Amino acid sequence: MCGVAGIVSTSPPDPQQVRAMCRLITHRGPDGEGYHSDANAALGMRRLAIIDVVGGDQPVYNEDRTVAAVFNGEIYNFVELREQLVARGHRFATDGDTEVLVHLYEEHGEDLVTHLRGMFAFAIWDMARRRLLLARDRVGKKPLYYRQSGTSLAFASELKALMADAGVSREVDPVALHHYLTYQYVPAPWSIYRGVSKLPPGHLLVWQDGEVSVRRYWKLDFTPRPVGSEREAAERARELLLDATRVRMVSERPLGAFLSGGIDSSAVVAAMARLSDRPVKTFCIGFDDQRFDEREYAATVARRYGTDHHEFVVAGASALEVLPTVTRHFDEPFADSSAIPSFFVAELSRQHVTVVLNGDGGDESFGGYRRYAYMNRVGRRQAPPRLQGLLNRVGSALAESGTAPRLRRVGRGLQLLGERPQHRYASLMSYFTNESKDALYTKAMHEQLAHVDSYDLIGEVFDTSRSDEDVNRLMDVDVNTYLPGDLLVKVDITTMAHSLEARSPFLDHHLMEWAAGLPGRWKVDGQVTKALLKKAMAPWLPSELITRPKAGFGVPLADWLRCELRPLAFDLLTDHTARSRGLFRPEVVRGLLQDHDEGRDRSTRLWSLLQFELWHRTCGETSCDTATAAPEPAAQGHCG
Template sequence: MCGIAGLISFGRARDAAAVVRDMTAALTHRGPDGEGWWSDGEAALGHRRLAIIDVVGGAQPLVNETGSVRVVCNGEIYNYRELRSELQARGHHFRTASDCETIAHLYEDDGPDAVAKLHGMFALAIWDRAAERLVLARDRLGIKPLFYTSGARGFGFASEIKALVAGRLTQRQVDPGALLHYLSCGYVPGAATIYRDVQRLAPGELLVADRDGVRRRPYWVWQPGLAPRSRAAAEEELRSLLMAAVREHLVADVPVGAFLSGGIDSSVVSILAAAASPTPLRTFSVTFPEDRVFDEARFSRQVVRQIGSGHTEIPLTRAQVLSAVEPALDHLDEPFADPSLVPCFEIAREARRHVKVVLSGDGADELFGGYTKYLGEAYAARAPRSLMWLLARVSALGPCGRGNRLEEAVRLLRRLTDGGGIPDTGRRYARWAQVCGEAEVRALVPDLSAGHPASDLFAAEALRFGALDHGDPINRMLYTDCRLGLPGDMLAKVDISSMANALEVRVPFLDHRVVEFAFRVPGRWKIGGIRGKRILRRTFRDLLPPEVRRRGKRGFEPPVGEWFRTELRDLFWDVMKTGSRYLPCVRRDAVETLYRQHATRRADRSKELWALFGLHWWASRQRTGV
């Protein structure tokens, strides 16, 4: 895992090498083990290295035999050994044992289409000197990020926006439409970023830049195929695919560990990894000694006893999580409203003391229906409007929040009734997924609210899949989440929190073959009764401890709702005041209304308040806004 940067000037700048050195320095946290540069005048590539494979000899940029092709890559190519053997059989000569050197030789043979042969997580750049052509590519699910901009100094790219800022390649003008979408989603979805002149490469996308311009196209498109002939056949195929994916994800020249929360997803990954690992597996879990409701230690310990892993428990106190707020939010290049970033940041920092690489269970919820909103989709579409109205009235009578089980039940019921009456799948899901509803966005930023609402994005994605899915509303919702929420929120959070601490996180569930299989499985096999991930539970029922197999989904969000009423109250208003210098577009009276509703427990506004808190924090640190 690494950080990459580059600038192709196409004759417009003579200082490309110096610019890329500045860009690469801004990515030191991603790769503390080494740095490398290459330049031929108008093209320059830079790399920061976290050494995982070929620790001694795998420094980048990498090159083909003739020096005409140069490569920098952030990520891992899991099928590199098979590719290397094929390439050597065709006469290619390798200089290193690096997994990423295969990219240069594949490109020699197949051009940009070579990317489709790579299995792994990656964001890569290839400079073809003879053709004066730059090729960028991002892995199929968007596990690794890649940003780019084109301006007076040329075409620049980097693993993080802060590198483009360090290279003075962006004007940092905030895009009002992106800010609107951030308030709605809690992140900036799709290919846009918070800045007008910076874009992100989409998952599964290829970009080619040369003197004729910039062209983008997908190199991988998932489509629903024929469903397995039976549930038993589906379980057998899932088991085989996931076991193979976990084996591939263990490829490394340094020790590999696993995050083990005690949930189904991380338990399955840890159990399979322990069986496949040639050395005893290291596992890591979090405990919450001050909050037994959120503490999952009794579940993770059952798995540890079963697999015999070397286990480390990371106790997180309220004070520790609160102390991580500042470093976590200070690291952000864009506003980001997922509060679980904060404990993830602290966990990554602690795990990095022991290993460089961990496996994670991320992605299983989005493939197999693990979140409560998917259960809502299973029932809301069929529920009579009158029942939704009645449930909404009942939920309005109780206190709403996350402070105890009653408040949590009321909160979930309100969410169900809020979106359950909307007939369209995409727009219904958009309402459940949104941080701020369209009415709240209009109240907060009335002068910016003329653009397309975020619900249009969700509806468009659901419609795209709906043309192919044979009317399966569950898979339509899961697909929409995989296209928007997974890369925009979940995977972004994992990359930000882990790479800020030089920790590589691998996600076996997001092997593209597992993903393709998951969308051949009918939604009704994923959700049954009041539980999701039904097929996952059944497939690994012989391996999972019974108590782990039966347990429901437990989120990983810190209790920011309570914090805003107590420890974070003064800081919240201080941040609002400081950030408002750069965000005069945000109405103070609308913020006060949301806070008052939350403080009196009339409504749970923790998501909206955290989004505003994060936005104003980011604006004050970056000294920009709209």
């Protein structure tokens, strides 16, 4: 596990610039560094040593040193690949997983990625052909940013490393901001800055003599496939999870697991316990607010499997203190509030282990979100065209008014009936709807974004999915949007901030490809979500955990914004600096703050605006160095 950076150019790049880039991502690799430099390329890396701790330094080279590679991630099938390559005459200088990349490249060129099982972002430099290959893993566990400037291209694991160049423009991309406000994250291929892109998951980039091409090499296929009985499928699910967990437990450093009390992380811990000859170390975050606290369920699983269990309770004051640090690590606006407990559980875990397994991906493969059941019930029913606008307006008014949750749900339902089917899920997933963004934006922002519809990002995936069932289409959407744009970014950034490696058995592509072909009714059965996985886990987990309603990894955000975080929100969102940006109408922002104070929940929208403003002051105008001082949190508000 590492952080990587580099520059390729038709003229000699500056190797000192690459060293400066790597210094900014030392937290991703505190155990060492390595560099390569020649007439057209400068490559660098920071290493977190997990496999071949003694001998696994990078860059790695082929036998005649004409191909070099730097790598971030883990290749879980590297032993088998190594044996195949040795049989074909390749000679290895290390015992780690990185070196298989250069020899696979010699054998297969760009197609080497199809042979890899793991999480990765890597760069391979072919000196003889003056050719750079960048690749990102299938689902997007490991990040990779790049910036093209003339005939040069720079890349890095984190945005802050690219922005270390003082000559790079820090102009905010209004389209990226537009999408961020809808979804709480900046989706690939955008970054928050104009001119800087994310390489999307499952994609390759080739730079050669100043020319760049990007292509997709993998997409999860939800085409229905023949299946046996549900009993056989449940057995197969356990087998695949055990195998995916087994390969992810290979480590020369201490290893543990996140345990939230949900079925996914609990299933991973159960699999680890079956594969380990010693107690699994488990880590859980809780809250004083019982609505968000799952420690009781995590402790039940910990007792069942005799784990070495550790807990930490997050308070609003703790969130306030850590907020500037979290913002700096994300490099661009990110408004999933569960990043706060994720940051704390990573900090807790790193005190004991270097590697953790988690339950990410279980919902997207087995139908775990309640919104799948809701959308399945609504189906593609649509109001007559003449009523759609009315339903949308009335629904929006109801959803925005009052404090009654039932009234808001009725309003949201009317809004959805007023949407086109392909945009309905996007509307459900949005935090700022199209209508609320229209109200928020200044005239100048309106003019720039008049022809951009964030709902199209989800609508396009829904329309082009190969599934003939809407439940599987929704999972297809999430695998291509929410999972890599939100969940995986959150886990990568919060764990690597603490030099902690996170591995996700449910994101094994063998398991995902098998699950994608299962019938949607086995995943969402009426109002029962994750139906097949619950059957599969019945022999492994306590019945009360399997039957309990799903609880997301949420935080008491609405309360925090009326209490500990209230002064910070008011100060940052209403002062001259915020108003002077000319992006949002000040009276609308102040109205959101006032509504929230009066009991109408505006917490997710306020959090999105607050995260953007915090980012702008911490990173947007200067280099987002995690060692740089951030604005001091405002004094706590009165809570009573």
